[in-house]
Amino acid sequence: GMDMTRDKLCSLVRKWQTLIEATVDVKTTDGYLLRVFCMGFTKKLPKQIKKTAYAQASQVRAIRKKMVDIMAKQVGSEDLKAVVLKLIPDSIGKDIEKECLDIYPLHDVHIRKVKVLKKPKFDLGRLMDLHGEIGGATDENGEKVATSNDII
Numbered sequence: 001g002m003d004m005t006r007d008k009l010c011s012l013v014r015k016w017q018t019l020i021e022a023t024v025d026v027k028t029t030d031g032y033l034l035r036v037f038c039m040g041f042t043k044k045l046p047k048q049i050k051k052t053a054y055a056q057a058s059q060v061r062a063i064r065k066k067m068v069d070i071m072a073k074q075v076g077s078e079d080l081k082a083v084v085l086k087l088i089p090d091s092i093g094k095d096i097e098k099e100c101l102d103i104y105p106l107h108d109v110h111i112r113k114v115k116v117l118k119k120p121k122f123d124l125g126r127l128m129d130l131h132g133e134i135g136g137a138t139d140e141n142g143e144k145v146a147t148s149n150d151i152i
Helices: 006-012 057-075 080-087 092-100 124-130
Strands: 019-027 033-042 106-118
Touching: 006 106, 019 057, 033 057, 033 092, 057 080, 057 092, 080 092, 080 124, 092 106
Parallel strands: none
Antiparallel strands: 019 033, 033 106
16 A cells, blocks of 8 residues: 655644545456545635635535546556556646636645555466566576576
């Protein structure tokens, strides 16, 4: 799994804004079952005079529904390797931010945690496909060296 550090989480949480969290269980294309947790905060508009930026309960429900839909679509259509590559630049959070702009402006939308609930059955062939050619020995530098099977 993956988790956001406690100090990062604490630095995001502030008063006078609404915290919106959503979770979803998604199966990737390569058979992993992941539970993805998302969090986002409401944002004050640039010319806003009011001190608070609280969203109404119906707006929170609508934003949470969009969060779940986007996470399910983005994670469910990829394999685990591609999901990890999406999580590193936090592109899923940026998509959620853009989609929810018409409901209520958000900021600091992040995937805060990913749990692996179920792994697929171990398949040696698929593992070798992921790591390149099957067999072959390498030295300490990672260069391929000839083995007794290669000489024959």
